[in-house]
Amino acid sequence: MSDEEVALEQEEQEASATPDEELSEQQKLMAELKEAITVQREQVGALRLKLTVNVPRDTVEKQLGKQFSELKRDAAIPGFRKGHAPLRLVEKRFGSDVGEQLKGQLIGSGYLAAVEKEELKPLGDPLIWVKLKEQRFGEDQKPRSVEVEKLLPLDQAIDHLPMPKEGPFSFSCELEIKPAFELPKLDKIPIERPAITIDDDDVQVELDRMRMRRGTFQPVEEGAVERDDLLYVAMKLSVDGELLDTEDNFDIAARDIRVKGIPLIGLGDALEGHEVGDDVTFEATVPNDHDNLGLRAKTAKFEFTIREIKRLELPPIDDEFLSSMGIESEKDLRNTLRSLLESELERTVKRKMYDHVGQYLLDHTTLEIPEGLSQRQTERSVARRMMELLQSGVPATEIERVRDEMRAKAHDQAIRDLKLFFILEKIAEEREIDVNEEQLNAAISQIARRSGKRFDRVRDELSKRDGLTTLYLQLRDEKVLDTLVADGEVTEVEGPKKKSTPAAKKKKTTTPVAKKKTTKTKKS
Numbered sequence: 001m002s003d004e005e006v007a008l009e010q011e012e013q014e015a016s017a018t019p020d021e022e023l024s025e026q027q028k029l030m031a032e033l034k035e036a037i038t039v040q041r042e043q044v045g046a047l048r049l050k051l052t053v054n055v056p057r058d059t060v061e062k063q064l065g066k067q068f069s070e071l072k073r074d075a076a077i078p079g080f081r082k083g084h085a086p087l088r089l090v091e092k093r094f095g096s097d098v099g100e101q102l103k104g105q106l107i108g109s110g111y112l113a114a115v116e117k118e119e120l121k122p123l124g125d126p127l128i129w130v131k132l133k134e135q136r137f138g139e140d141q142k143p144r145s146v147e148v149e150k151l152l153p154l155d156q157a158i159d160h161l162p163m164p165k166e167g168p169f170s171f172s173c174e175l176e177i178k179p180a181f182e183l184p185k186l187d188k189i190p191i192e193r194p195a196i197t198i199d200d201d202d203v204q205v206e207l208d209r210m211r212m213r214r215g216t217f218q219p220v221e222e223g224a225v226e227r228d229d230l231l232y233v234a235m236k237l238s239v240d241g242e243l244l245d246t247e248d249n250f251d252i253a254a255r256d257i258r259v260k261g262i263p264l265i266g267l268g269d270a271l272e273g274h275e276v277g278d279d280v281t282f283e284a285t286v287p288n289d290h291d292n293l294g295l296r297a298k299t300a301k302f303e304f305t306i307r308e309i310k311r312l313e314l315p316p317i318d319d320e321f322l323s324s325m326g327i328e329s330e331k332d333l334r335n336t337l338r339s340l341l342e343s344e345l346e347r348t349v350k351r352k353m354y355d356h357v358g359q360y361l362l363d364h365t366t367l368e369i370p371e372g373l374s375q376r377q378t379e380r381s382v383a384r385r386m387m388e389l390l391q392s393g394v395p396a397t398e399i400e401r402v403r404d405e406m407r408a409k410a411h412d413q414a415i416r417d418l419k420l421f422f423i424l425e426k427i428a429e430e431r432e433i434d435v436n437e438e439q440l441n442a443a444i445s446q447i448a449r450r451s452g453k454r455f456d457r458v459r460d461e462l463s464k465r466d467g468l469t470t471l472y473l474q475l476r477d478e479k480v481l482d483t484l485v486a487d488g489e490v491t492e493v494e495g496p497k498k499k500s501t502p503a504a505k506k507k508k509t510t511t512p513v514a515k516k517k518t519t520k521t522k523k524s
Contacts, residue, residue: 033059033106033113041118046368048176049120050129053110055169063102103163107154107171115175126173127291128157137243149293183426184364189488191356196349196495198341206337211317213452217310224273225309229254231271234305239286239298252304261290262300271304280304354481357488361423362416369415383470384417424477431483435475440468443475 036059040052107128115122130152133145151174152160161171217230225231235250236243237260245260252259255268264284274280282302286295315321317330327333427433441455448458462468 030109030113030116033109034117037110037113037117039114039118044174047123047179048174050172050174051111051114051118051126052170052172053114055106055110057166057168060102060106060169063106103161103169104154104158106169107158107161110169110171111173120175121178123176123178125153126175127151128154128161129172129174130157130160132160134244151291151293179367179369179422181365181367181422181426183423183430184361186427186484187487189357189360189484191353191360191485191488191490192493193490194349194352194493194495196345196352198338198345202341203334203337206341207317207334208314210337211314211321212312214321215312215314218313220309220311223309224275225254225271225306226311227254227268227272228312229271230310230312231304231306232308232310234307235259236303238301238303239295244295249307259302260300261292262286264302271306274306276306276309278306280306350482350485353485353490354478357481357484358420362419365419365423367419367422369419382414383466384421384474385413387467387470387474421473421477424480427480427484428476431480433476433479433483435472435479439475440472443471 036056038054042050044050111126131147131149134148135143136146137143231252233250235247237245254271256265262284270282284300286298286300288296290296444459445455448455
């Protein structure tokens with residue numbers, strides 16, 4: 001057999017390779033990188049590591065050679081038959097594209113190889129360190145370009161990491177790792193089952209939520225800012241006298257929120273009582289997990305000029321409102337809501353029992369979580385809480401309010417939620433508990449019914465913001481908790497005291513005490 005015939009046979013074998021064989025090639029690449037790379041690890045916090053991965057130049061050249069060879073076989077270059085263009089010409093024409101593609105592969109595969117080599121169990125995806133240019137304005141208001149180090153997700157970081165023409169390819173990333181711990185005794189957990197009944201207050205809460213789902217934000221023509229109002233402002237953000245960001249039409253809520261990755265605790269109090277045209281200055285500390293390394297632990301100064309105030313208005317319970325619901329009277333509506341709540345009473349009771357099981361697991365598991373919990377983990381904790389509210393039919397405006405408040409000061413709750421997440425995840429793995437597509441769709445259908453939306457629209461909305469993953473984890477945790485409740489020792493107890501309805505909550509009547517970190521001026 002001639003050399004040409006051998007080469008042709010090899011090409012035909014490669015073309016007919018099965019997915020298993022392709023996967024095997026990927027595994028070979030991972031094994032090659034695992035042997036070739038060097039990894040430096042630095043502890044940057046409890047359960048938080050910085051990895052610097054170095055891919056040797058000979059490995060980079062080898063991968064480049066493979067990609068150019070494959071490209072040469074398929075490239076159509078004018079003046080040459082397919083597959084017969086000189087390799088040097090292929091490299092010149094497609095070099096930048098191949099380099100960009102290889103860069104992404106080296107980062108992704110290099111990270112996975114480093115994790116395996118160091119025997120790490122990462123929590124979520126890594127963030128990549130990059131250097132980029134940002135424009136700053138000093139006190140003289142003159143712009144200047146500065147180089148900053150930032151942590152970015154892989155898809156955003158790849159454009160800011162250069163592919164070296166010589167020497168090794170290196171990158172650094174930060175990741176969080178899962179803690180090691182032992183599970184407590186899981187059989188016969190003491191559980192309290194509260195005796196809960198539906199009363200008029202519960203019906204009023206559900207009615208208020210129904211009205212909130214149909215409420216709209218309307219401009220406030222005259223008057224001052226009240227809690228939870230929506231404000232359109234001109235915003236300036238500066239640190240150490242340098243202007244970092246400015247937006248002329250920026251929306252904020254009059255409550256504790258997070259802006260540009262910085263928690264603004266007390267912002268609601270600072271904004272209450274102000275009017276259109278007022279300037280409000282607010283200072284806050286940049287958290288230690290901020291994606292901009294140079295800003296961490298510094299004092300950020302926010303300057304807001306209030307352009308417009310909007311307030312949520314609930315529709316009256318009139319004939320038009322009742323007709324849109326297909327109901328004749330308010331009495332019939334309240335009876336319908338009572339029936340709905342009673343039909344879901346068992347789920348309400350079960351959630352209370354879940355709380356007892358969760359507290360038992362937390363109290364009986366030795367599990368340390370870092371104080372400097374990252375913003376990403378806080379966001380995951382917030383997402384799980386938001387999914388609970390969504391499943392319960394809480395309106396979007398109320399969910400937004402709770403989300404803002406949790407983002408701003410969710411640290412303690414996030415620590416608790418993350419501990420419980422690890423515990424339930426380990427139980428699910430040991431007991432092989434999973435959620436199938438049918439169960440996931442059933443939960444989406446329930447959310448659709450409670451929110452008055454179509455199934456496909458709810459699923460699409462969840463898909464866009466990683467909500468399907470959050471819902472999956474929510475359902476998996478509930479299945480784990482169901483097994484623990486079934487094996488527990490349940491005791492009937494008196495139900496919890498009722499809380500005031502949203503409509504019954506009154507605004508503050510006292511003037512808030514001025515804070516040192518806020519100033520107010522009126523534009524002339």
